[in-house]
Amino acid sequence: MHLHARFLDLILSQLAAMQAAGELPAGLDTGAVTAEPPRDPSHGDIATNAAMVLTKQAGRPPREIAAALAARLAALDDIEAAEVAGPGFINLRLARGVWEAELASILTAGHDYGRGAARPESRINVEYVSTNPTGPVHVGHCRGAVVGDALASLLAFAGHEVTREYYINDAGGQVDVLARSVHLRYREALGEAVSVPEGYYPGDYLIPIGEALATEHGDRFVDAPEAEWLPMFRALTVERMMARIREDLASLGIHQDVFFSEASLGSRVQEALDALDARGLIHQGVLERPKGTSTEDWEPRPQTLFRSTEFGDDSDRAMKKSDGSWTYFAGDVAYHYDKIQRGYTALVNVFGADHAGYVKRVTAAVKALSDGRVPLDIKVIQIVKLMKNGAPFKMSKRAGNFVTLRDIVDEVGKDVVRFIMLTKRPESPLDFDFAKAVEQTRENPVFYVQYAHARIASLGRKVAEAGMALPAADLSLLCDDELAVLKLAAGFPRLIEQAADAREPHRIAFYLAELAAGFHSLWNAGNDDAARRFVRPDDAALTAARLALAQAVGQVIRNALAVIGVDAADELH
Numbered sequence: 129m130h131l132h133a134r135f136l137d138l139i140l141s142q143l144a145a146m147q148a149a150g151e152l153p154a155g156l157d158t159g160a161v162t163a164e165p166p167r168d169p170s171h172g173d174i175a176t177n178a179a180m181v182l183t184k185q186a187g188r189p190p191r192e193i194a195a196a197l198a199a200r201l202a203a204l205d206d207i208e209a210a211e212v213a214g215p216g217f218i219n220l221r222l223a224r225g226v227w228e229a230e231l232a233s234i235l236t237a238g239h240d241y242g243r244g245a246a247r248p249e250s251r252i253n254v255e256y257v258s259t260n261p262t263g264p265v266h267v268g269h270c271r272g273a274v275v276g277d278a279l280a281s282l283l284a285f286a287g288h289e290v291t292r293e294y295y296i297n298d299a300g301g302q303v304d305v306l307a308r309s310v311h312l313r314y315r316e317a318l319g320e321a322v323s324v325p326e327g328y329y330p331g332d333y334l335i336p337i338g339e340a341l342a343t344e345h346g347d348r349f350v351d352a353p354e355a356e357w358l359p360m361f362r363a364l365t366v367e368r369m370m371a372r373i374r375e376d377l378a379s380l381g382i383h384q385d386v387f388f389s390e391a392s393l394g395s396r397v398q399e400a401l402d403a404l405d406a407r408g409l410i411h412q413g414v415l416e417r418p419k420g421t422s423t424e425d426w427e428p429r430p431q432t433l434f435r436s437t438e439f440g441d442d443s444d445r446a447m448k449k450s451d452g453s454w455t456y457f458a459g460d461v462a463y464h465y466d467k468i469q470r471g472y473t474a475l476v477n478v479f480g481a482d483h484a485g486y487v488k489r490v491t492a493a494v495k496a497l498s499d500g501r502v503p504l505d506i507k508v509i510q511i512v513k514l515m516k517n518g519a520p521f522k523m524s525k526r527a528g529n530f531v532t533l534r535d536i537v538d539e540v541g542k543d544v545v546r547f548i549m550l551t552k553r554p555e556s557p558l559d560f561d562f563a564k565a566v567e568q569t570r571e572n573p574v575f576y577v578q579y580a581h582a583r584i585a586s587l588g589r590k591v592a593e594a595g596m597a598l599p600a601a602d603l604s605l606l607c608d609d610e611l612a613v614l615k616l617a618a619g620f621p622r623l624i625e626q627a628a629d630a631r632e633p634h635r636i637a638f639y640l641a642e643l644a645a646g647f648h649s650l651w652n653a654g655n656d657d658a659a660r661r662f663v664r665p666d667d668a669a670l671t672a673a674r675l676a677l678a679q680a681v682g683q684v685i686r687n688a689l690a691v692i693g694v695d696a697a698d699e700l701h
Contacts, residue, residue, distance in 0.1 A: 130242075130621030130622050130625065131226070131230055131618055131621070131622070132163055132164065132165070132174065132619075132622045133163075133622070133625075135163045135174050135206075135220070135222075136161070136162070136163035136176075138201070138204065138206075138207075139161060139163055139176050139178055139197070139201065140158055140161065142197060142200045142201060143156070143158055143161070143178060143182075143197065145200065146196065146197065146200070151196055152182070152186050152188075152193070153185070153186055153187070156182055156185050156186065157185065158178070158182070160177075160181040161176065161177065161178045161181055161182070162176060162177050163175075163176050164176075165619065166219055169612070169615075171213065171219045172209070172211065172219035172220050172221045173220055173221055173222045173615065174219075174220040174222065175213075175217055175218065175219050175220070176217070176218045176220070177217060178193070178194075178197060178218065179191070179192075179193035179194035179197060179212075179216040179217070179218065180215065180216045180217065183216065189216075190215055190216025191212060191215065191216045193216065194212040194216040194217070194218050195212055197210075197218060198210035198211065198212050198218050201218070201220060205223065206222060206223050206225070206226050207220055207221070207222060207223065208221045208222060208223045208224075209221040224604070224611070227611060227614055227615060227618065228603040228604070230614070230618045231603060231614055231617075231618075231676060231677065231680045234617065234618070234680040234683055234684060235676065235679060235680055235683065238683060239683075239686070239687060239690070241620065241621070241683060241684065241687055242285070242620045242621040242623075242624045242684070242687050242688075243285055243286075243287070243624075244285065244286040244287030244288075244621075244624065244625060244628070245287050246287050247287040247288055247289070248289055249473070250287070250288045250289060250473055250474070251288075251289045251291070251471060251472045251473050251474075252283050252288050252289070252290050252291070252472065252473065252474045252475070252476060253290075253291045253293055253467050253470075253472040253474075253475050253476070254276055254279055254280040254283065254290060254291070254292055254293065254476045254478070255276075255293040255294070255295055255475070255476070255477050255478065256272055256273060256275070256276020256277065256279075256280075256292070256293075256294070256477075256478035257269055257272065257273045257276065257294050257373075257377065257382070257384070257478075258294055258295040258296075258297070259297075259373065260297045260302060261296055261297070261298055261303070261306070261365075261366045261369040261370050261373065262302055262303070262305075262306045262329055262369070263329060263331055263333065263369070263530075264331075264333055264372060264373065264376055264532045264533070264534065265373055265376045265377065265532060265533040265534075266530045266531060266532050266533060267512060267514065267530070267531045267532065267533060267535070267536055268480065268511065268512070268530075269480070269533065270380070270512065270533045270536060270545065270549065271509050271510075271512050271549045271554070271558065272478045272479070272480055272507075272509040272554075273377060273380060273382055273533065274380065274545065274546050274549035274550065274693075275478055275507060275509055275549065275550070275554050275633060275634075276292075276476075276478040276507075277292070277380075277381070277382045277693060278546070278550060278633035278636070278691070278692040278693060279476065279478070279507070279631060279633045280292045281633075281690075281691050281692065281693060282624070282627055282628050282633045282636065282691050282692075283628050283631075285624060285628075285691050286624050286625060286627075286628035288628070291385050291386055291472070292383075292384040292385045292386070293384060293385065293386040293387075293388060294384045294386070294387045294388070295388050295390065295463060296366070296370060296387055296388065296389045296390060296391075297390050298366045298389050298390055298391045299390040299391040299393075299459065300390075300456070303362055303365075303366060304358065304362065305327065305328060305329065306329055306362070306365055306366075306369075307358050307361040307362035307365055308328065308354075308358070308361075309324070309328040309329040309330075309334055310334050310337050310338055310341070310361050310365045311338075311349070311357065311358075311361055312324060312328065312338070313334045313335050313337065313338025313339070314338040314341045314342050314345075314349065314350075314361075315338075315350055316335070316338060317335070317338045317339040317341070317342035317343075318342050318346075318347055318350060320350075333372070334365075336368075337364070337365055337368050337369075340368075341361070341364070349361075370387065376532065376533050376534045377533075379533070379534055379537045379538075379542065380533060380537055380542055380545060380546065381542050381546065381693045382693075388463070388466075390459055390463065393459060393462045393463060393466070396462040396463075396465060396466050397454055397458050397459060397461075397462040399462070399465065400458070400461045400462040400465035400497065401432075401447055401448075401458065401461075403465060403497055404434055404447075404461075404493075404496060404497065407496060407499075408435075409434060409435045409438065409496055410432060410433070410434060410435070410447070411432075411433055411435060411444075412430050412431070412432060412433070413430065413431065413433045413444065414428045414429065414430055414431070415428075415431065415433070415443065415444070415446065416443065429450040430450065431446045431447075431448060431449065431450055432446065432447045432448035433445065433446055433447065434446075434447050434457075434461070434492075434493065434496070436488070436489050436492035436493065436496075437492075438492075438496075439491070439492035439493075439495045439496055440488060440491070440492060441488040441489050441491075441492045442488060445457050445489050445492075447461065457489060460486070460490055460493070461490075461493045461497070464490065464493055464494050464497065464504070465493075465497050468494070468497055468498050468502055472502065473502065474502060474503050474504075474505070475494060475502060475503070475504045475505070476504075476505045476506075476507065476631060477490070477504065477505075477506045477507070478506075478507045478509060479506055479507065479508050479509065480508075480509055481508060481509065481510050481511055483508070484508045487506045487508065490504065490506065491504050491506065505631050507554055507631065508554070508555060509554045509555075510554065510555055510556055510557045510558065511557050511558075512549070512557075512558050512559075512560050513557065513558070513559045513560065514531065514560055514562070515559045515560060515561040515562070515563075516561060516562045516563050517561070517563045518561065521561075521562055536560075539562065540562065540565045540566060542693075542694075543574060543578075543694045543695055544565050544566070544574050546692060546693050546694050547573065547574035547577070547637060547692065547694050548560060548565060548573070548574060550633060550634045550636070550637040550692055551573050551634070551637050551638075552634065553632075553634055554634065568700070570648075573637070573640075573641050574694070575700075576641065576644050576645070576648070577640045577641065577643075577644040577685065577689070578696070578697040578700060579644075579648075579700060580643075580644035580647045580648055580681075580685060581682055581685045581686065581689075581696045581697055581698070582697050582698060582699055582700045583647070583648075583651055584647070584678045584679070584681060584682035584685070585682065585697075585698040585699070586699075587662050587663060587675055587678050588675075590662075590663045591663055591671065591675065594663060594665045596663075596665060596668055596671060597668065598668050598671060598672040598675065599668060599669055599672055600672065601672040601673045601675070601676035602669055602672070602673055603673055603676065603677075604673075605669060605670050605673040606673050606674070606677060609649070609650060609653070610650060610674065610677055612646065613643075613646040613647055613649075613650060613677065613681060614677055614680065614681075616642065616643050616646050617643060617680055617681050617684040619639075620639070620684045620687065620688060623635060623636070623639050624691070633691070633692060636688050636691055636692050637692060639688060640685065640688050640689065643681065643684065643685065643688075644685070646681075647678070647681050650662075662674045662675065662678055663675075682696075
């Protein structure tokens with residue numbers, strides 16, 4: 129239980145005591161009572177809304193309830209002061225010993241500090257990347273890959289059982305086109321001069337696959353009927369492309385647990401349709417003409433439709449075409465039905481901005497198929513613009529006509545890419561500036577955080593160089609500014625809980641920037657005043673206290689960076 133949760137329990141226990149003593153009516157619903165840091169730190173360490181949310185139930189003025197509750201809280205050993213503010217909020221100042229004990233907890237827990245208790249009943253499937261196996265992962269997928277992977281790590285660190293999943297779109301016409309494109313490269317590898325027709329995949333990344341097929345099969349399939357070679361070329365090409373995609377993702381530190389093939393759905397599509405039909409959610413109907421489609425280009429025809437409007441969608445959705453074949457959406461429905469059947473208690477999908485229009489229909493399908501039991505949270509990731517010194521930047525495109533994820537990683541490194549992709553909320557566009565990404569200034573957020581950790585790592589070396597023997601840390605020697613940074617570090621477990629509940633891994637990057645800034649302010653104070661330095665050869669006791677603080681901050685930085693998949697640097701060059 130983290131510190132803020134512990135004090136919420138103390139508040140609730142005092143409310144229970146007030147009810148038992150007749151100071152408040154029995155049976156109050158305290159579910160809306162909170163204990164959170166106040167917006168202004170000068171107001172205290174924890175603020176509670178208890179009196180405000182209970183006033184109506186209790187039939188008493190909020191300040192009256194607050195005064196009675198504050199008096200009880202102020203009498204507790206861990207609370208230095210409890211003050212009633214405004215219409216009835218209570219601001220708590222915690223005893224110094226609480227923070228000193230929390231510093232010790234950070235050092236004792238180590239890499240587990242902030243980790244939530246295991247919640248085996250909470251099984252969450254996070255599906256991300258899921259790019260078609262028709263080419264390498266490009267920069268447009270990079271941000272979603274990072275957000276999805278960081279979110280999966282965050283949920284796991286918070287105690288949930290998490291499955292990282294990739295949906296392979298290996299069915300449908302685009303995979304046949306891919307196979308035909310490879311057949312072209314196969315013929316090219318055998319010496320034929322070829323040109324890539326419009327609509328085929330032109331990327332040079334298909335050349336090695338064509339060469340491998342030529343080496344293995346010779347000219348056997350050059351003039352063979354398409355039906356003879358297409359299935360084999362399709363299967364092998366998807367396999368080779370997925371191997372490359374896995375390698376590209378691994379360069380970014382991403383390793384997924386499940387790679388689910390669309391082609392493996394088979395009878396699941398009919399099963400999903402039957403499940404919806406059993407709920408009275410399938411009907412035969414004619415959809416309205418899509419906006420922007422002329423009357424001449426539109427032919428109304430009866431189709432098998434899912435009543436998705438009953439679950440908040442804008443229109444019902446076709447499951448079958450008029451010729452009886454399945455729609456693309458039917459495959460998506462079947463895939464999510466399979467996830468539900470696998471027993472997940474919550475689903476998360478990470479979509480690119482080009483799939484924003486699918487949110488309502490997929491959400492409707494999951495609500496219908498799970499009878500509302502399994503929530504689906506869809507994160508829509510906005511575009512990334514490549515910049516250099518504030519101007520648009522065009523990289524060389526090794527894959528043909530687009531910049532790949534691997535191009536970006538090779539240019540600036542995994543850690544820079546991962547951190548910067550989390551420096552804005554995913555629903556906001558992001559400018560990835562290559563110049564800023566490598567500069568060593570405060571304007572580069574990943575450098576600023578890594579520099580804080582490197583400075584902390586250097587302190588042990590400084591103590592050794594000074595030949596100091598340090599006593600046990602007396603944390604009462606820490607000044608108020610130092611205590612303020614400790615309080616920031618102590619907020620990490622609460623941050624993990626809240627970021628996981630909100631499914632927002634970018635909060636970790638925001639928090640790291642704040643914590644690093646707090647530590648740098650202490651370090652810089654020592655540059656201006658030698659008495660404020662962390663290592664004081666003339667004062668071993670003060671050095672020990674400050675070193676303990678720095679070690680605690682360093683541990684929290686390492687833990688937070690690990691959650692978002694970034695390595696902590698001990699030295700910067």
